[in-house]
Amino acid sequence: MRAFDIEQIRADFPILHQQINGQPLVYLDNAASSQKPLQVIEAVDHYYRTDNANVHRGVHRLSQRATDAFEASRSTVRDYLNASSDREIVFVRGATEAINLVAQSFVRPMIVEGDEILISHLEHHANIVPWQMLCEQTGAQLKVIPMTDTGELDLTQIDELLNSRTKILSIGHVSNALGTVNPVKMLTEKARAKGIPVLIDGAQAVPHLQVDVQALDCDFYVFSGHKLFAPTGIGVLYGRQQLLEAMPPYQGGGDMILSVSFSGTIYNELPYKFEAGTPHIAGAIGLAAAIDYIQQFGMEVLAAHEHHLLDLATAKLQAMDGVRIIGTAKEKASVLSFMIDGVHPHDVGTIFDQQGVAIRTGHHCAQPVMEYFDIPATARASFAFYNSEQEVDALVAAIKKTQELFG
Amino acid sequence: MSDLRDLYQQVIMDHNKNPRNFREIEDANHFAHGNNPLCGDKLVVYVKLDGNVITDVSFKGSGCAISMASASLMTESLKGKTLEEADAIYEQVHKTMTGETADRHLLGKLEVLSGVKEFPARVKCATLSWHTVHAAVDSDHDISVSTE
Structure with missing residues (x-):
């Protein structure tokens, strides 16, 4: 240390x-974006100077090194969040993309008119708008946990708000506007006791708190690298493996397939099923370097x-x-x-x-x-x-x- | 700090604190909503047009000192002007805010708005009311403009 x-x-x-x-x-x-230590800047620099190639493709040495570094970064993130498997760590562009992915791939197939999505009054637009879009697409209703004058969640009605129509609770861990730390563990417990899946938007929490997704017992946890002293354009979706496995892909393309023919396509396994196209390899490497930096202390x-x-x-x-x-x-x-x-x-x-x-x-x-x-x-x-x-x-x-x- | 004093000159501070023509015009025949969503400036500009002449112009709303003062100064300078004269004034205001040489005679008191040229992020605050008045006289019904 x-x-x-x-x-x-x-x-x-x-x-x-x-x-x-x-x-x-x-x-x-x-809270808007954090600065990057030399260790992150140098990790990205080193990657482009010595290892740059596409991942999961070539048999040549550079492609192998790029793949190894990219997958090692995934393991670093898995370890940092205490997820149980690398398969549960999906690299995305940021928390925003992760929430959109869950809205469209996880919630959309199972939600119908009259169902409810529960968020809170404290949310960042990234945890409001994707759900409004889903409501427009499906006729579902957006419900909101109210807030108090101190900027805390008003949980007096929570038992009614979490009901049999609720298809997901999507809640910020820390409010970006006010800094409020929400009682996400308690809320997750309440929701899951009723069989309601839970997404936690950790964009504002991960730079300030040690997060353990197994202890939280949430179904999804999302964050952006750039707020965690890492590059922009890289973020993480943690998802419970059995849920991710049952979800259809979010985007189609290369890397997310096992085989493609005009009669049909077989999708790749987790987490690649959700990583269509060439990922932000340098960003993932920078993110791992940022986590290593934090863990020194x-x-x-x-x-x-x-x-x-x-x-x-x-x-x-x-x-x-x-x-x-x-x-x-x-x-x-x-x-x-x-x-x-x-x-x-x-x-x-x-x-x-x-x-x-x-x-x-x-x-x-x-x-x-x-x-x-x-x-x-x-x-x-x-x-x-x-x-x-x-x-x-x-x-x-x-x-x-x-x-x-x-x- | 000299730049700050250039931006927040006494005239600006005065018009921010005591905006002129800060009222509705009940028989306005033109009006428009202006919105700068980035910083939350919101205003409505009312215009009473008699033929080609702006016989009265006013505004209501809330925003930063620059947007409020600019709107207040605008109402003072445009009252009694023809639409052509108003266009000519706005052209000079735009020039002075973007660092071009402007006609000081036409600008008059509006020259204080030149301070924003050193603060590119604030130009849209200063132009909001001008865009909005333009939209108001160009339209027969209520319309909305945004400077973002």
Whole structure:
């Protein structure tokens, strides 16, 4: 194990060492996308310099090396999620594609008019729109677990919401807009006790929590690599093997077949059945390198530092006049959404940028959450383990500067 | 920080805090909805057109300081103008916001909007009300425009 040393960790992330508008970059937009350590950049670089070829095809050496590296990456992901088999790890473009895949290949064949799909008010658009599309296609109904003023799930009606018409519960593990950690284990237990399959959208959770899909006992778990310090364009669908086996393919093409003739095609085995076309090989290798990077320290150690920053920033913002924190759930990860009185979040974003502080401003692809609080947008700072206490101070200074300018 | 002061000039801050012509026009014969979904700016522009002359123009809505101030300044500058004059003014506004040389005489007070040229991500905030007024006078019914 490598000891946690914030300076050494920051040295691993070359992008952090630059000036923006004459100020040191303070990157607090990790919930949108995270930065990549040298170890990931070098793994991708090494692949393209020495091993690049198509996978599962050639008998030549490069193709074998590319295949070995790609499949080793799958094993790394399987191990990280504690899935029981590599067959349960499907490489996709990201969490969005994974949810669309489950909606179309798993739920669509078994859902009819009058059936229900259950999500929550806290979801990212990626866990709303694919289900709305499915409802339009089938006449099913989208049901929503409501939320509370603190940004937590309101579970008072959960036993009625999970009923015999519910064909899937699809729920975010951590809210991207507010940082709320949802009680997914309890919800999964409740749903599965009624025979309702469960998908957990882990896009915002995997960078901050150690995830064990067997302990969660969920049927599907999805995440995106780019939020986990890996390249964009690679993501993971974990699916329970017996469910994946029964599902029809999502896309047709090469690699997902065993044999093709004009009279019919035999599909490949898992997980290749769901990986039509040449995959993002370098992305998968980069993802494995990112997981290896995290495991040098252990996720618990990284999460503890990050949580300390979130607590520190929360306390500092709470003490400021004219600053309101949106989302005050008891259990949160990484995200601090806030409003500055009298200043539109979009102006906040521009003023922060002038001070080198990168935050997200907008609806965070969670417009229903914004509607709940009757606000058009929030300013959102989101932390990663490479952020420092000094950067929390920079956030506070940027808020003060904004208040001065608009004072 | 000089760039920030260029963007958030006193005139902008004033029009954001106290937007002019921030009201409905009950007998407006043209209006349109403007929407910038990325940052959540939303406004409605009302126009009373008498022949070729904009006899009254107003707006309502909410958004960032740049979109609110630009809309407020727009209503002030277009009131009493013919459609041709309004087009000529918008042409200059667009030029000044994208860094081209503009006719300062035609721009007048609108020159404060030139600050956005250093902030490309904010140009759409400043142009929202102008696109919306354009849509309003071009149409006989309510229409929606988006700057995304």
